[in-house]
Amino acid sequence: MAKTKLKFHTKICDVLGIEYPIIQAGMGGFSDPPLVIAVSEAGGLGTLGGATYTADGLNEAIKQIRKGTKKPFAIDILLPDSLEDMAGVDKEKLREYIPEEYKAYEKELRKKFKVPPSYVSSRQVDMCTMEGTKRMLQVCLDNNVPVIAAGLGRLGWVMAECKKRGIKTIGIGANVKMALKHVEDKCDVIVAQGYDAGGHTGNIGTMSVVPQIVDAVKPTPVAAAGGIADGRGLVAALALGAEGVWCGSMFLLTPEVTFTEGQKDRVIAATEKDAVITKGLSGKTMRQLKMAITRAWDEGPLPPLGWPLHLILMQDIIDYCFDNKDEKMYNEMLVTPCGQATRLLNRRRTSKQIIDDMIKEAIDDLEKGIPGRVQWK
Secondary structure (H helix, E strand, C coil): CCCCCCCCCCHHHHHHCCCCCEEECCCCCCCCHHHHHHHHHCCCEEEEEHHHCCHHHHHHHHHHHHHHCCCCEEEEEEECHHHHHHCCCCHHHHHHHCCHHHHHHHHHHHHHCCCCCCCCCCCCCCCCCHHHHHHHHHHHHHCCCCEEEEEEECCHHHHHHHHHHCCEEEEEECCHHHHHHHHHCCCCEEEEECCCCCEECCCCCHHHHHHHHHHHHCCCCEEEECCCCCHHHHHHHHHCCCCEEEECHHHCCCCCCCCCHHHHHHHHHCCCCCEEEECCCCCCCEEEECCHHHHHHHCCCCCCCCCCHHHHHHHHHHHHHHHCCCHHHHHHCCCCECCCCHHHCCCCCCHHHHHHHHHHHHHHHHHHHHHHCCCCC
């Protein structure tokens, strides 16, 4: 007998044209076409992390996604305010803004972590400059992608084109002030992201920030983010007034994510205390598993630079780790973003299994009165 398809529908499903109110976070460097396709095919909204792409690479990635799925997907673009201050400046020119003492310390770190002095990353990205970011956005517009998400900053200056083309938009806010800016821009969905989240995050807990943003931005639908990794988290988000969830860390153990097996092992072994906030990689607050390379900044003689200068300073070291992986590097140098729901991330599953399990758990909780503990009928 054929398996009955579960139904779990909210306003976010209508707005984004998806089956389930589950949006996969745009994890730059880790969320590439295979993960986007898998999540969208499973009924959620797959999101490509645009931070590590060039405009040309993004164009090819969009083509690859469309070959793999006919369902909606999103592109996550970073638009921090600091880009406005550097309009007209290319990436190589930006290096001149890095103080000499920071360049000297970077050389010390290369020596400490055995990164050759001559190593220069061949990876090209466009999101370190305003001009590059504009090229990325133009690719999204030209391809008429279904959804654009602002992982950092706001989409204000591109919103008119999105509305004209029928492109849906998602704005991420870690506080009410930022969420209201996205409402001003007329974003279709607001993500209320709590401090618990992996990657770039804010400083207010998920349980506190979600209902405050929900109340502030009504009637715009809200997706809750931060420490949500199972059906209980989805039910909790709904109870707080959200219409869905934005989840990244729960997809880190899938075969579709761009993550090494060593990184997956680290996530499985991690406790809730191992996912810490640092500015040591990008210059922006970022939650990831503890690493020696970030402690060298967090506890070192110089504070991290702001974004994007710190990311430019660190790019060679970061990319060397990805190009030359070994077990020691997993623990000392390989970037492993992760939220605080670490103990819930304890087994490898496909994206489809994760989404199916989350929906089934949520329905069971709602039907049984939060596993038999609450009755309302």
